[in-house]
Amino acid sequence: MxxxxxxxxxxxxxxxxxxxxxxxxxxxxxxxxxxxxxxxxxxxxxxxxxxxxxxxxxxxxxxxxxxxxxxxxxxxxxxxxxxxxxxxxxxxxxxxxxxxxxxxxxxxxxxxxxxxxxxxxxxxxxxxxxxxxxxxxxxxxxASSLPGVEIDEKVVVTSTGALELPKIPKKMIVIGAGVIGLELGSVYCRLGTEVHVIEYLDAITPGMDAEVQKAFQKLLQKQGLTFTMGAAVQSVDAGKSKAKVTYKLRKDDSEHEMDADVVLVSTGRxxxxxxxxxxxxxxxxxxxxxxxxxxxxxxxxxxxxxxxxxxxxxxxxxxxxxxxxxxxxxxxxxxxxxNYGVIPGVIYTHPEVANVGMTEEQLKEAGRNYKVGKFSFMGNGRAKANFAADGFVKILADKDTDRILGAHIIGPMAGDLIHEICVAMEFGASAEDLALTCHAHPTYSEAVREAALACGDGAIHM
The missing domain is CATH 3.50.50.60 (FAD/NAD(P)-binding domain)
Incomplete structure (x- = not known):
């Protein structure tokens, strides 16, 4: 022993x-x-x-x-x-x-x-x-599934099956507009698959900053993904090569059906x-x-x-x-x-989406006095040169102390950019601390500094 x-x-x-x-x-x-x-x-x-x-x-x-x-x-x-x-x-x-x-x-x-x-x-x-x-x-x-939905990892798949499909499907239905569904939906959309996302709630990426949710969905739609929101999946019937998804719209309880070659069930874990x-x-x-x-x-x-x-x-x-x-x-x-208050989250689509700390909705619910500093990547020289000017950096800071309470980024390299804000929050930094830190030019990170400047007297390039 x-x-x-x-x-x-x-x-x-x-x-x-x-x-x-x-x-x-x-x-x-x-x-x-x-x-x-x-x-x-x-x-x-x-x-x-x-x-x-x-x-x-x-x-x-x-x-x-x-x-x-x-x-x-x-x-x-x-x-x-x-x-x-x-x-x-x-x-x-x-x-x-x-x-x-x-x-x-x-x-x-x-x-x-x-x-x-x-x-x-x-x-x-x-x-x-x-x-x-x-x-x-x-x-x-x-991976968790829905009641009555049988996973075979061939036609009805979880993320595991979606990573090893024998061929690129012509049409894919993604059940759940969370991180996994949107990342893998993006992969297949770029490969030419018709991707349709069905989500029970009225917004994608549940729990994320509402402004980011709206901007993110618009960008994904622009890339070719389509969405049915506020829909409850009733059943998934799989054949040898196709599947039929039946769902009800919550707003009027009407029932609808949709067929696909592959159904990706991404309803959490x-x-x-x-x-x-x-x-x-x-x-x-x-x-x-x-x-x-x-x-x-x-x-x-x-x-x-x-x-x-x-x-x-x-x-x-x-x-x-x-x-x-x-x-x-x-x-x-x-x-x-x-420090559970400073754990970043990232979605690796393009553009990437990243967040840390509190959302505006959480701050409002907590009755916290806060201010918003926001900067669009349209004002960032590097992003424009690289065809990556979609999105923005949004920093939330305490209105009285200027201490950073949260940040939300949708844009190029968001998953990397979020970490300078994580470090700042770990040290209890203010937005002004970030704004007064020299950032190399031209870099995407300048957008973070500009958002910090926007918490004060204003960004330079907007």
């Missing part, structure tokens, strides 16, 4: 980061993973492969729409779908092998198989039982804790199936911790990573900390 200081169940972004940090802190560490490769959903069938396809199809879009404007003339490239899939798989392989290398470098044991916890202090993998002073559950999440034996251990769970933890990520059973998608909070890889590092530090006797 092997004995460890820490065993982590799951090797996704939360699990593998926790394992590496535990090892760095001198703890004898093992990580349980049942997949053939490390990295969890994110690296194998989520974040990484989807970004590869988003990058490839954005290059196609540039070639078809912007190359000629820059004097780059010639026949538009054709799509070799088999090669694009091979490129995506190669990207996955490079990343998962990278995690395997890091495990070896940090002397972390990979316990291959699916894990369960027969009792506190013990983890069973296959027929073997391993002892651990501490156990971290980092089992992640799985749910914690994946099946087979761990948590019920028998008496571990407290929330009504939504999340593992309950205290402020130090420990469950009600001493020595058993949980992080990432299987606990409360946004299901984001980087949130899981932060929790993985912090939990490891707590176990090692240090002061692990996660």
């Amino acid at each position: 092997a004995q460890y200081d820490v065993i982590i169940i799951g090797s996704g972004p939360g699990g593998y980061v926790a394992a590496i940090r535990c090892a760095q802190l001198g703890l004898k560490t093992a990580c349980v993973e049942g997949r053939e490769t490390l990295g969890g959903t994110c690296l194998n069938v989520g974040c990484i492969p989807s970004k590869a396809l988003l990058h490839a199809t954005h290059q196609l879009h540039e070639a078809e729409h912007n190359f000629a404007k820059m004097g780059l003339k010639g026949k538009s490239p054709s799509v070799d779908w088999k090669q694009m899939m091979a490129y995506k798989d190669d990207v996955i392989g490079q990343n998962t092998k990278g995690i395997e290398f890091l495990f070896k470098k940090n002397k972390i044991d990979w316990l291959k198989g699916w894990g369960s916890i027969p009792e506190a202090g013990k983890v069973k993998v296959g027929d073997d039982v391993h002892e651990a002073k501490n156990i971290i559950v980092a089992s992640g999440s799985e 749910r914690p994946f804790t099946d087979g761990l034996g948590l019920d028998a251990l008496g571990i407290e769970m929330s009504p939504r199936g999340q593992i309950k933890t205290d402020a130090h990520w420990q469950t009600n059973v001493k020595g058993i911790y949980a992080i990432g998608d299987c606990i409360d909070g946004p299901m984001l890889a980087h949130k899981a990573e932060d929790e993985g590092m912090a939990c490891a530090e707590v176990i090692a006797g240090k002061a692990g900390h996660v």
Whole structure:
């Protein structure tokens, strides 16, 4: 029977980061993973492969729409779908092998198989039982579906199936206008697929700043995606090569049908804790199936911790990573900390969408006095030169103290630009602090400075 200081169940972004940090802190560490490769959903069938396809199809879009404007003339490239899939798989392989290398470098044991916890202090993998002073559950999440909708990952697919379709569909229906649906819908729209999005609510990307929601939907429609909002899907009937979606409009209860070659069900994700034996251990769970933890990520059973998608909070890889590092530090006797008020969110469409902190709607609901600094990328020289002038930067600051409370960006490289605002918020900076910081010219980041200036006496280039 092997004995460890820490065993982590799951090797996704939360699990593998926790394992590496535990090892760095001198703890004898093992990580349980049942997949053939490390990295969890994110690296194998989520974040990484989807970004590869988003990058490839954005290059196609540039070639078809912007190359000629820059004097780059010639026949538009054709799509070799088999090669694009091979490129995506190669990207996955490079990343998962990278995690395997890091495990070896940090002397972390990979316990291959699916894990369960027969009792506190013990983890069973296959027929073997391993002892651990501490156990971290980092089992992640799985795609959730709708009642009565059967997923076959061929015609009716989740994000997993959408990343490995044998051919490019002529028509795709996306159920759910959240991050996953819009990213993958964008991929196939650029490839020539007719993409139609059906959303239950009246706005896309639920929970996002309302002004960004409206601007984002208009830009996606301009790119070719179509939307049916306020619609409740009743059923999805799949044949061998087609599917029929039946939905009702909430405004008048009228029923409609729509056919497609592929239906992508992107109605969110749910914690994946099946087979761990948590019920028998008496571990407290929330009504939504999340593992309950205290402020130090420990469950009600001493020595058993949980992080990432299987606990409360946004299901984001980087949130899981932060929790993985912090939990490891707590176990090692240090002061692990996660600032949940400064966790950015990014949608990797084009333009990208990014946010951090509070929205205007949340500030109004809280009765907070705030001011808005906004700057359009139309006023940014680099964005105009690169055919990327759609969108804006919006900074929300306290009206009295000028402290930054939130930021919302739709535009080029938004997922990278948001981080200077994250750093500013982490240090309690004011909009003026950001406005007085010199930014290189010409860069997209100047739009962030201009939005900060707009919180004061006004932007320069608007």
